[in-house]
Amino acid sequence: MGKAFDLMLIIEFIPTLIQYLGITLQILAASIILGLVLGIAAAIPRLYKIPILNQLVILYVSFIRGTPILIQLFLVFYGLPAILLLLFSIDITRMEAIYFVIITYAISNGAGFSEIFRAAIRAVDYGQTEAAFSVGMTSRQNFFRIVLPQAVRIAFPNMANSVIGSLKDTSLAFTIGVMDMMGRGDTLIAATAHALEVYLSLSIIYYIIVVMFEKIFSKLEKYFNRYQKADVTAVA
Amino acid sequence: MTIDIPFIWIAFKEIIKALPITLILTIVPLLAGFLIGIGVALVRIYKMKFLYRIANGYVSFFRGTPIIMHIMVIYFGFPLLLDQLSLRFDLGIQTNKIPIILFVLIALTLAAGSYLSEIIRSGIISVSNGQMEAAYSVGMTKFQAMNRIILPQALAQSIPNFTNIFVGFLHTSSIAFLVSQKEVTGAANIVASVNLKFLEAFIAAGIIYWGITILVEGISFLLEKKVTAYNRGGVS
Numbered sequence: 001m002g003k004a005f006d007l008m009l010i011i012e013f014i015p016t017l018i019q020y021l022g023i024t025l026q027i028l029a030a031s032i033i034l035g036l037v038l039g040i041a042a043a044i045p046r047l048y049k050i051p052i053l054n055q056l057v058i059l060y061v062s063f064i065r066g067t068p069i070l071i072q073l074f075l076v077f078y079g080l081p082a083i084l085l086l087l088f089s090i091d092i093t094r095m096e097a098i099y100f101v102i103i104t105y106a107i108s109n110g111a112g113f114s115e116i117f118r119a120a121i122r123a124v125d126y127g128q129t130e131a132a133f134s135v136g137m138t139s140r141q142n143f144f145r146i147v148l149p150q151a152v153r154i155a156f157p158n159m160a161n162s163v164i165g166s167l168k169d170t171s172l173a174f175t176i177g178v179m180d181m182m183g184r185g186d187t188l189i190a191a192t193a194h195a196l197e198v199y200l201s202l203s204i205i206y207y208i209i210v211v212m213f214e215k216i217f218s219k220l221e222k223y224f225n226r227y228q229k230a231d232v233t234a235v236a
Numbered sequence: 237m238t239i240d241i242p243f244i245w246i247a248f249k250e251i252i253k254a255l256p257i258t259l260i261l262t263i264v265p266l267l268a269g270f271l272i273g274i275g276v277a278l279v280r281i282y283k284m285k286f287l288y289r290i291a292n293g294y295v296s297f298f299r300g301t302p303i304i305m306h307i308m309v310i311y312f313g314f315p316l317l318l319d320q321l322s323l324r325f326d327l328g329i330q331t332n333k334i335p336i337i338l339f340v341l342i343a344l345t346l347a348a349g350s351y352l353s354e355i356i357r358s359g360i361i362s363v364s365n366g367q368m369e370a371a372y373s374v375g376m377t378k379f380q381a382m383n384r385i386i387l388p389q390a391l392a393q394s395i396p397n398f399t400n401i402f403v404g405f406l407h408t409s410s411i412a413f414l415v416s417q418k419e420v421t422g423a424a425n426i427v428a429s430v431n432l433k434f435l436e437a438f439i440a441a442g443i444i445y446w447g448i449t450i451l452v453e454g455i456s457f458l459l460e461k462k463v464t465a466y467n468r469g470g471v472s
Binding site for chain 2: 116199
């Protein structure tokens, strides 16, 4: 055990913990991709105001925005097996915890994404649509060639924030027993009793990853904005 | 495994007793963080020497790492630090007597400070420079202009962002259960483990969080209307 606090241990722990970064990124990637699909599916009833489905999506988004991710995680972890068993008599209680995490984060991201898409599409000036129609485009051409490319540009910064938020949220996956970086950190604490050092190493890893993501996203944002005129802002 | 609907109500009554702790864990960090946030925002806007770099690092680090890390690092690190200090200067502080909630509050305050500083900063930047010039032209000092002209407008514009942060921290406070705080999620966990009815207990907790979120969003909507009543936009 030795000293109560050992600075060197922080550096020693990083290689051990970073091996589990893959799991964290897997959770992130899978939940983002599923979330995108879910988000698009949820945004359509809202944009076209399809009755009943519209209200259901409002309820879905409100619930996800209204409850902590931790509660959602527990609800999926305990609720999904119960529902599937009850309705379809499928037993998934032995499914690995990581799938529950991915499902939860996908549901959670889907709600966020649907709101982002909706806001972005509505933010495109209606004059653009009128202009597209005036040159003889069909409604479908207008959507894919005119509205969507502009909406992607508007949605991108919010999407980037969502992804980074989601990355930080994955640190809660260990609460249902997933062996990601946090889970490995827990076992390291049990083995070495150096909790502070483990959490500091984890903080450093997360920070570096988040900063890298921010750099990449800001490059992409510049790329998406390449046709925009420079913003004129009056900074105090 | 079936869902015991009546038990949700029993769990609800039990869990809602823990609501005050959740509210303390939400409101205290936000109020204390607001003061930090204004200070940090002003330091960053006026680019004060040295302080500016520290403020940038603080905001970047706390926004770049999951809040669970802040809670854990302070929960494990603060007692160690205080023990060392008390040993060196013979202060006679017994760290094991300090309630854990204090560490959680400190961690959440630091996190809230970083998030709020960004919101306040963007609020201040969004107030047009002409307002400052007008304030100077009627003979106000810099402090008066900031205090009477810029900040009220900046804060009024930031109400939707403040609501998001409030809801975010309401949900974040659920992490405190990992350091055995008996707030809503912690209470739900206890009710769940005692009765072995996990799903029902977390449904009840979810309803509580959802209800408060809807309430807060409603209040914020009314407040926003009232506070920005003077503000007539470009078209109306």
